[in-house]
Each structure stands twice: as structure tokens, then as C-alpha cells.
Amino acid sequence: MANRFISEMGLPKSIANVFAARNVKTAKDALSLTEFELMELLDVGLAEVTSAVAYISEMVCPPFETALSLLEQRVQNEHLAGHLPTRLKGLDKALCGGIPFGVVTELVGPAGIGKTQFCLKLALLASLPTSYGGLDGQVIYIDVESKFSSRRMIEIGSKSFPEVFYREGMAKEMAGRILVLQPSSLPEFTDSLQQIKVLLLQNKLKLLIIDSMAALVSGEFEQTNNPRQHPLAWHISFIKSLAELSRIPIIVTNQVRSQTHGDSLFSFQHTIWVNERLDSGL
CATH class of the missing domain: 3.40.50.300 (P-loop containing nucleotide triphosphate hydrolases)
Known part of the structure; x- marks a missing residue:
């Protein structure tokens, strides 16, 4: 998920184009920098950077799963073994x-x-x-x-x-x-x-x-x-x-x-x- 392209995440075009212009292509590229480093690199304000980072993090972060759903998946996988x-x-x-x-x-x-x-x-x-x-x-x-x-x-x-x-x-x-x-x-x-x-x-x-x-x-x-x-x-x-x-x-x-x-x-x-x-x- 870290290698997912930012251009495919549905960010507003205004900020997505800035990421592309600065060669920040993947979620890993963006999340490996601090917010202040991104502000300097992208030449945008803190609010825009914070919003973009939060959105990218949400898109690539694996969803939470309950212990019950994990157990059900394991039973299903054993059935398909x-x-x-x-x-x-x-x-x-x-x-x-x-x-x-x-x-x-x-x-x-x-x-x-x-x-x-x-x-x-x-x-x-x-x-x-x-x-x-x-x-x-x-x-x-x-x-x-x-x-x-x-x-x-x-x-x-x-x-x-x-x-x-x-x-x-x-x-x-x-x-x-x-x-x-x-x-x-x-x-x-x-x-x-x-x-x-x-x-x-x-x-x-x-x-x-x-x-x-x-x-x-x-x-x-x-x-x-x-x-x-x-x-x-x-x-x-x-x-x-x-x-x-x-x-x-x-x-x-x-x-x-x-x-x-x-x-x-x-x-x-x-x-x-x-x-x-x-x-x-x-």
C-alpha cells in the first residue's frame, strides 16, 4: 500500500498536481517527509499539507478488523486450503x-x-x-x-x-x-x-x-x-x-x-x- 500512487487516490487536482510536479509520486514518498519538509518542498501552507497527509494516510492504512472477523477468515482459508x-x-x-x-x-x-x-x-x-x-x-x-x-x-x-x-x-x-x-x-x-x-x-x-x-x-x-x-x-x-x-x-x-x-x-x-x-x- 505504501507504493500506491498519489495520483490514483482522488486528492483534489490542485494539491495532486503539486505533488506530481515535485516528483512526490507515492504514499511512501509523501509520508517519509515531515509536514514542514513537505511545506518547503511543495511551497504550500500547513493546512493544505496536514489535510493531504491525513487523507493519504487514511487511504493506505489497513482497515481495522475484529478478532471475530480474523477468526472467520482463518476458518474460510482452511476450508480453501x-x-x-x-x-x-x-x-x-x-x-x-x-x-x-x-x-x-x-x-x-x-x-x-x-x-x-x-x-x-x-x-x-x-x-x-x-x-x-x-x-x-x-x-x-x-x-x-x-x-x-x-x-x-x-x-x-x-x-x-x-x-x-x-x-x-x-x-x-x-x-x-x-x-x-x-x-x-x-x-x-x-x-x-x-x-x-x-x-x-x-x-x-x-x-x-x-x-x-x-x-x-x-x-x-x-x-x-x-x-x-x-x-x-x-x-x-x-x-x-x-x-x-x-x-x-x-x-x-x-x-x-x-x-x-x-x-x-x-x-x-x-x-x-x-x-x-x-x-x-x-
Whole structure:
């Protein structure tokens, strides 16, 4: 909400135009300054600044909820809970059915262990018709390190789901449901997340895969161990909220940073540590 544009909030045009002219575009830009700093920057009076700040704060502040409404939401979410089976028997058993809906699952392991191959199979599974155990929906695959291989995806599909993949037009239809984004920078990654909201509102998106998230800021986090100062802190929070509100499974891959499993970059709800090759069963 802090990144919501002031121009979309319905402020009077006179003050909204002043914000725009001074390059104060988002709620975060405005609320990170004191009222006196805004007066000096915008060249307007205290009354106008106070009124604008109060309005912006009201627009971006989450509404109050009662304990009863939170309980009802939790019961409803549990009712909507489900899993996307991976079709790897041992893993599905350990995960109580597969990749859970409504949470972010972090897949962590060293380079070359098969994380990307596993994500390709999950993308295909989500695009499968429901009659074949799939989710019959669209998949967004955010390919940060340009590892996505359509050829490998077809190989996995023909080997894992031959009864579906060789049906006329089915391979093309499934591949058409997998949307690939390849952001090359953190701002592009931010834009990619904003694009996802449209598909979520249309109830077409069934799986989101981010492979791999930490690659966007490689080396920057080494200078600080404070998660709040991590350059991806906002993105992590945003992705968690996407999972909770949409009730879709979200997969984020990351490489091991040290020998200690506790040395994880992010605090996601669900983390799978991979020590053996995943693609042997694909």
C-alpha cells in the first residue's frame, strides 16, 4: 500500500498536481517527509499539507478488523486450503499432499541440484486439466537468471504426462498457459509483481514461480544482516500477501549461502531444503 500512487487516490487536482510536479509520486514518498519538509518542498501552507497527509494516510492504512472477523477468515482459508501434488511420492508424503496453497514455499539447495527442472514440472502440473490432476490454469514463471528452457519443459512433459501431452493440441495449449517474465533488474522485478495483480483479479492465475529471487541482489545483502534493511524486504512482504489473499501456491527458489541451514535469506512460511538431485524423478 505504501507504493500506491498519489495520483490514483482522488486528492483534489490542485494539491495532486503539486505533488506530481515535485516528483512526490507515492504514499511512501509523501509520508517519509515531515509536514514542514513537505511545506518547503511543495511551497504550500500547513493546512493544505496536514489535510493531504491525513487523507493519504487514511487511504493506505489497513482497515481495522475484529478478532471475530480474523477468526472467520482463518476458518474460510482452511476450508480453501489444498495442495498441488508434485507426483514425487516421498516429497508429497513429507509435504502432506504436495505444495500447499496460500503460502510461499521456498526451495533451497546448491546450484545444479535440479531446482529449475522441478519448477518446470510444477508449471506443467498447474497447467494440466483438472481431470488429469492439474489446476487447469495459468502459470507465471519469473525467470531471473534466464534458466527457463522450453525444450527441457517439453521433454519433461512428454516423459511425465505422455497420455496428455501427445493429445492433439494439448502440448501447445499447456505451453500457452505458462507466461514467462525475465526481469533483469530489481525495478523490472517490481513491475513484474505489479502485473501479476491483474491476473489474480481475473482468477486465472493458479501458480507463481520465482527462480531465483536472491539473484536480483547478489552480494548486496552481505553488507547487512538486518532483514528489515534487505533490498527485497518489500517484495517478500508483497509476495506473502499475494499467497494469502489469492490462495494459490507460490514457489521461490534460492541457493544455499552457507553450510548452515539456518542461514536463510528470507523468512517464508515453508522452506524445503534440497540435498539430493530433484530431477532424477522428472
